[in-house]
C-alpha cells in the first residue's frame with residue numbers, strides 16, 4: 001500500500017532520511033510517519049499535525065513534499081476502498097442482519113421535545129391509550145395531538161423553554177413532528193387493533209416503555225421476529241383488558257398457574273398459526 005502511494009520511496013527510507021536530522025521538527029515528522037505507517041494507521045491523529053506543518057511550512061519540508069494534494073487524494077482513495085471492503089465483508093459475512101446497526105434495537109432518536117415515558121407513564125401513571133388512542137380501534141396507535149399535552153401543560157411547566165415547540169404547535173396548529181423509532185416498511189401490513197384485541201401486550205413488542213427517559217426501539221421488527229410469534233402465539237397472550245400493563249413478572253415467575261391460558265385463548269379466538277405465517281397476512 002505504501003509503495004502504491006509513494007512509488008518512488010518507502011516509509012523506511014523516509015525514516016532513515018529523517019533520523020539524520022535531529023531538529024525538533026524532524027522528530028515531529030518522524031512521529032507522524034511512524035503513526036501513519038505504523039500498525040495503527042493513525043491517519044486522523046496525525047492529520048492535524050500534518051496540516052499545521054503543511055500550512056505553516058514548518059519542519060524540514062519533507063512531509064510537505066510527500067503530502068502533495070495528489071498523494072493526499074490517493075491516500076483518501078485507499079482508505080475509502082478499505083472501508084468499502086470492510087462493509088462488504090460485514091454484509092456478506094453474515095452478522096449484519098442481526099447487528100443493532102440494521103435492527104436499531106436500543107437506539108434513541110432526537111426528538112423535537114425530549115418526551116419521557118418514564119415520567120409520564122412510570123411516575124405519573126398515565127395509560128398508553130390516553131395518548132395513543134388509535135391503538136384499540138385501528139391499524140395505527142397514532143401520536144397524541146398537541147392539545148392532549150396541553151390539557152396538563154397549560155397548567156404545569158407553562159413557561160418551560162423545553163416545551164416551547166409544544167406551545168408553538170398549539171399556536172400554529174401544525175402537529176409536532178416526532179421522529180419514528182419503531183416502524184415497518186410500507187410493503188408490510190401491520191395492525192395494532194387485532195393484536196390488542198387478542199391480548200398481545202404493548203411490552204411484548206415495545207419493551208419497558210415506562211422505564212424509558214427517551215423512547216428507544218426494543219425489538220428488531222424484522223420478518224423473522226413477527227413469524228416467531230405467529231408460529232406459536234399462545235405463550236404471549238394475556239387478558240386483553242390488561243394489554244397496557246408493563247410488568248408481567250408474576251406470570252413469568254409462576255408459569256404453571258398460567259400454563260393453559262394461552263392455549264385456551266388460541267382455541268377460543270380460533271387463531272390459526274398456519275394462516276398467520278402465510279405471506280399475504282402481512283404482504284397484501
Ligand code: HEC
Nearest residue numbers: 113114115116119120126144148149151152153156162166
Ligand atoms: C396528565 C398530565 C400530562 C400530560 C397529558 C402531559 N404531561 Fe408532560 N408533564 C406532566 C408533569 C406533571 C410533568 C412534570 C414531571 C416532573 O416534574 O417530574 C411533565 C413534564 C414534562 C416535560 C419535562 C421533562 C420531564 O419529562 O420531566 C416535558 C418535555 C413534557 N412533560 C412533555 C409533554 C408532552 C410533549 C406531552 C404530550 C405528548 C405531555 N408532556 C403530556 C404532565 C403531563
Ligand code: HEC
Nearest residue numbers: 115120121126127128131178179180181182202206209215
Ligand atoms: C402523555 C402521553 C403519552 C403516554 C401516556 C404514552 N405515550 Fe407513547 N409516545 C408519546 C409521544 C409524544 C411519543 C413520540 C415521542 C417519542 O417517541 O418519545 C410517543 C412514542 C411512543 C412510541 C414510539 C413509536 C414510534 O414508532 O416512534 C411507542 C412504541 C410508544 N410511545 C408506546 C407507548 C406505550 C406502550 C405507552 C404505555 C405504556 C405509552 N406510549 C404511553 C406520548 C405518550
Ligand code: HEC
Nearest residue numbers: 128132135140141142182183184190195200201202205243
Ligand atoms: C405485535 C406487536 C405490537 C404490539 C403488541 C403493539 N405494537 Fe405498537 N407498533 C408495532 C409495530 C410493528 C409498529 C410499526 C407500525 C408501522 O410502522 O406501521 C408499531 C408502532 C407503534 C407506534 C407508532 C405510531 C403508529 O401507530 O405507527 C405507537 C405509538 C405504538 N406502536 C404504541 C403501541 C401501544 C400503546 C401498544 C399497546 C396498547 C402497542 N403499540 C402494541 C408493534 C406492536
Ligand code: HEC
Nearest residue numbers: 189190191194198200204226229230233236271272281282
Ligand atoms: C407476540 C406475538 C406477535 C408478534 C410479535 C406479532 N404478531 Fe401479528 N398477530 C399475533 C396474534 C395473536 C394475532 C391474532 C391472530 C388471530 O386472531 O387470528 C396476530 C395477527 C396479525 C395480523 C392480522 C391477521 C388477520 O387475520 O387479519 C397481521 C396483519 C399481523 N399480525 C402482522 C404482524 C406483523 C407485520 C408483525 C411484525 C412486525 C407481527 N404481526 C408481530 C401475534 C403477534
Ligand code: HEC
Nearest residue numbers: 184185188221222223226227230276277278279281282283
Ligand atoms: C407476520 C408477518 C409476515 C409474514 C407472514 C411474512 N412477512 Fe415478509 N416481511 C415482514 C416484515 C415485517 C418485513 C420487513 C423486514 C424488515 O424491515 O427488515 C418483511 C420483509 C419481506 C421481504 C423483504 C426482504 C427482507 O427480507 O427484508 C420479502 C421479500 C418478504 N418479506 C417476503 C415474504 C414471503 C415470501 C412471505 C411468505 C412465505 C412473507 N414475507 C411472510 C413480515 C411478514
